Amino acid sequence: MKILEIKDLVVNYGKVAALKEISLEIEEGELVAVIGSNGAGKTTTMNTISGLLSPTSGDILLNGKSICKIPAHQVAALNISHVPEGRKVFASMSVKDNLLLGAYLRIRKGEKKQVIADIDDIYSIFPRLKERENQQSGTLSGGEQQMLALGRALVSKPKLLLLDEPSMGLAPVIIDEVFKLINTIKKRGDMTIFLVEQLAYRALEVADRAYVVEQGNISLTGTGKELMTNPEVRKAYLGAGKS
Numbered sequence: 001m002k003i004l005e006i007k008d009l010v011v012n013y014g015k016v017a018a019l020k021e022i023s024l025e026i027e028e029g030e031l032v033a034v035i036g037s038n039g040a041g042k043t044t045t046m047n048t049i050s051g052l053l054s055p056t057s058g059d060i061l062l063n064g065k066s067i068c069k070i071p072a073h074q075v076a077a078l079n080i081s082h083v084p085e086g087r088k089v090f091a092s093m094s095v096k097d098n099l100l101l102g103a104y105l106r107i108r109k110g111e112k113k114q115v116i117a118d119i120d121d122i123y124s125i126f127p128r129l130k131e132r133e134n135q136q137s138g139t140l141s142g143g144e145q146q147m148l149a150l151g152r153a154l155v156s157k158p159k160l161l162l163l164d165e166p167s168m169g170l171a172p173v174i175i176d177e178v179f180k181l182i183n184t185i186k187k188r189g190d191m192t193i194f195l196v197e198q199l200a201y202r203a204l205e206v207a208d209r210a211y212v213v214e215q216g217n218i219s220l221t222g223t224g225k226e227l228m229t230n231p232e233v234r235k236a237y238l239g240a241g242k243s
Contacts, residue, residue: 001027001028001063001073001115002025002027002028002061002063003026003027003028003062003159003160003192004025004026004058004060004062004065004135004160004192004194005024005025005026005047005060005061005064005086006022006023006024006025006059006060006061007023007057007058007061007159008022008023008057008059009022009023009045009055009057009059009060010028010047010055010058010197011041011044011048011053011054011055011056011058012056014107015234017043017117017216018041018044018216019044019045019055019149019216019222020215020216020217021023021049021058021217021218022041022045022058022122022177022213022217022218023075023216023218024211024221025094026160026194027192028050028192028194029186029190029191029192030046030192030193030207030208030209031182031186031192031193031195031207031208032193032195032196032207032208032209032210032211033102033194033195033196033197033202033204033209033210033224034195034196034197034204034210034211034212034213035197035198035200035203035204035206035209035210035211035213035227035233035237036198036212036214036237037198037214037220037236037237038214039200040214040215041162041213041215041216041217042164042165042196042198042213043085043165043196043207044216045196045213046082046084046085046162046164046194046219047084047164047198048060048192049067049075049082049162050070050072050075050076050078050080050082050162051070051072051073051074054069055067055068061162062078062080062204064111065183067092076105077105079156079158079159079160080158080159080160080162081102081153081154081158081160081161081162082153082154082162082164083149083150083152083153083162083163083164083166084149084159085147085164085165085168085196086165086168086169087142087145087148087149088149089138089140089148089149089152089168089192090137091136091137091138092137092138093136093137094128094135094136094137095132095133095134095135095137095148096119096131096133096134097153098123098137098148098152099119099121099129099148099151099152100115100156101152102151102153102156103118103119103155103156103157104153104240105156106157106178107155114170118154118155118157118182119155120164120171122151122154122155124150125181126147128151129144129146129147129148131235132144133239137191142169142170143170143174143177146166146170146174147177147178150163150166150178150181150189153184158191158196158233159191159192159196160191160192160193161185161191161192161193162194162196163182163193163194163195163196163197164196165196165197165198166178166179166182166195167179167197167198167199167202168198169173175199176238179205179206179228182195182206183206186206189234195207196197200233200238201237201238202239203224204224204225204227204228204233205222205224205228206224207224208223208224209221209222209223209224210222210223210224210227212227212233212237220232220233221235
């Protein structure tokens, strides 16, 4: 069953076309990645899905229903959680308050006891967040802020998790931790993941399927394994074949 379909999506920044009639789809339970160079249109795609940008034309369907004209706060209420590029934690708020804010809609539904239990689960995954739960989030390291952004998204219990450049600005050891978590979430099977990532080999290692975006167009698609061995992808994004 398709959870997300993007059909002929066009997004312009003024007179500049950022996306040029791209189409893609994600089946429920899949991890689908989008790779490409800086400025290719990866983050624009993600921000349009979550309602932060309005498309010029085309459509985005969630479980068969258009969400193109729905504002971002209403998209979030549809069990979509977005971990944005650059983390964007609420710097003046504590770690715990950031996590509680991620579960705001659940708390409004009367699920506070379960939310507290789920936050404890996040702390078990990221013990450093537990150690710093009363610390202002803006004082955390970049890696800790990424953990917090992921935890904030997970505590909302999304059906569709949007991850935009989760490796950005992180040390290799923290990137390892982040992708181990992504793989763990994938194996659990209760969440669909749409991953945008510039570290192509990392994305393709965990992806069921992937799309290559170049200058606002989808140039290639296939399974993660297929694209890992594709000569064009290896040369352009995986460092193979370069002198």
